Amino acid sequence: MAQRVALLVGTRKGLFVLDGDAKRESWNVRGPLCDGWPIHDAIYDEASGAIYAGGGSNWYGPAVWRSNDLGASWSHSSEGITYGDDAEKVATIWSLATGPGGAMYAGVEPAGLFRSADGGSTWSHVEGLTNHPSRPEWQPGNGGLILHSIVPSPEDAERVWVGISSVGAFETADGGRTWSTRNKGVRAGFMPEGQQYPDFGQCVHKLVMAADGGEHLYQQNHCGVYRSTDGGRQWEEITPGLPTEFGFPMGAHPRDPDTVWTIPMTEPDAGRFMIDGHAAVYRSNDGGTTWQKATAGLPQDNAYISVLREAMAVDSLDPVGVYFGTSTGQLYGSRDEGRTWGLVADNLPAIWSVEAAIVD
Amino acid sequence: MADVHLPRSLVALFPGAPRRLRAHGATVAEVIADLDAQVPGIRNRLLDAGPSIRTHINVFVGGQRATLTTPVAADAVVHVIPAVSGG
Numbered sequence: 001m002a003q004r005v006a007l008l009v010g011t012r013k014g015l016f017v018l019d020g021d022a023k024r025e026s027w028n029v030r031g032p033l034c035d036g037w038p039i040h041d042a043i044y045d046e047a048s049g050a051i052y053a054g055g056g057s058n059w060y061g062p063a064v065w066r067s068n069d070l071g072a073s074w075s076h077s078s079e080g081i082t083y084g085d086d087a088e089k090v091a092t093i094w095s096l097a098t099g100p101g102g103a104m105y106a107g108v109e110p111a112g113l114f115r116s117a118d119g120g121s122t123w124s125h126v127e128g129l130t131n132h133p134s135r136p137e138w139q140p141g142n143g144g145l146i147l148h149s150i151v152p153s154p155e156d157a158e159r160v161w162v163g164i165s166s167v168g169a170f171e172t173a174d175g176g177r178t179w180s181t182r183n184k185g186v187r188a189g190f191m192p193e194g195q196q197y198p199d200f201g202q203c204v205h206k207l208v209m210a211a212d213g214g215e216h217l218y219q220q221n222h223c224g225v226y227r228s229t230d231g232g233r234q235w236e237e238i239t240p241g242l243p244t245e246f247g248f249p250m251g252a253h254p255r256d257p258d259t260v261w262t263i264p265m266t267e268p269d270a271g272r273f274m275i276d277g278h279a280a281v282y283r284s285n286d287g288g289t290t291w292q293k294a295t296a297g298l299p300q301d302n303a304y305i306s307v308l309r310e311a312m313a314v315d316s317l318d319p320v321g322v323y324f325g326t327s328t329g330q331l332y333g334s335r336d337e338g339r340t341w342g343l344v345a346d347n348l349p350a351i352w353s354v355e356a357a358i359v360d
Numbered sequence: 361m362a363d364v365h366l367p368r369s370l371v372a373l374f375p376g377a378p379r380r381l382r383a384h385g386a387t388v389a390e391v392i393a394d395l396d397a398q399v400p401g402i403r404n405r406l407l408d409a410g411p412s413i414r415t416h417i418n419v420f421v422g423g424q425r426a427t428l429t430t431p432v433a434a435d436a437v438v439h440v441i442p443a444v445s446g447g
Contacts, residue, residue: 035369035372035373058416059416059442059443060370060373060417061408063404077404078404079401082409083409084409088409
């Protein structure tokens, strides 16, 4: 059977699944799923064929939802997602990821990491991150103190990178027992002169791994775009060529480690939406040394739309499909690696996350 | 046994769970523990760390707003009601 793409779209009012045809031209919208809960992130686990969705209900708290049948039926659990009875309450799930060996991770607000070894039925707190000496000084970003990016090494089950706003990036190489900051070279431009390159306190917006895995990372930050080829020990700014340094999402090509996409938006104090009302996606094919602007098929008149950190996805077909959702409910897609675009869906609730799953 | 009434939005999270069921317990905490035995996972939807009843959940015993330590008589009527909030 031909491969097709299913887009998992997390919104403020439930998860939606968009089933694409073989050409990625028409899409059937299913939803709202997960009983209309706010969903911050949804992922597809190729190994098990399960969809996971993470979020939190105003009434019923945080949970990770699981569907074994592409969204037709669901279960959910938050068993173990707690810092303890005497500690801070977990408000919601912000991010999900799967790693080698069946490991699963959930990033939460207030910032912390939980791990599951049984497909999301039960969870345990990765205490090593919460016990990092910097923890008492962590400060929230505008969206809260959230662990929003989880990047497990594809080969080494002991290695995981995370991104926390507005704290920065961390890496563990020992399965979560100890963590090291990974922010060298990343600017915290909102700090006073002379204090703009701290050990932590940077406002990472999205952390992604390049196709060659290992130690090749990119990040869109509050203050610029960066790449690292040594697992985040040193970052190099690749903002030149982009119209602004501010944006939230970032996407990496599944096969070419030098191709990434980002969506620059107006500066934090100037609206945080598409520049001059012209929607555009920027692509680099040389690791961020140069950038190409794509506007074809995107709205160019009064498009004061925003794209949040988890709301960009890349599929693994050839040519690669790229997708992004807006905080005003439009979903755009490209079948030619981000060169030309079209509207996939409109009038959805505010979109918080997009994931592209390849299903048979 | 208490006569427990649950809201639609709660039972929707547990396919097959009834809107109304009987539960043992001398306090609200014990009643919720018995509910969890009958509907596994329901405790986590009603209680936060502490444990405490979640901020936007109200439990009424005999028409009076209750806490986890509120006594529940054998013939009590218990209502779980989500707060009117959202947007």
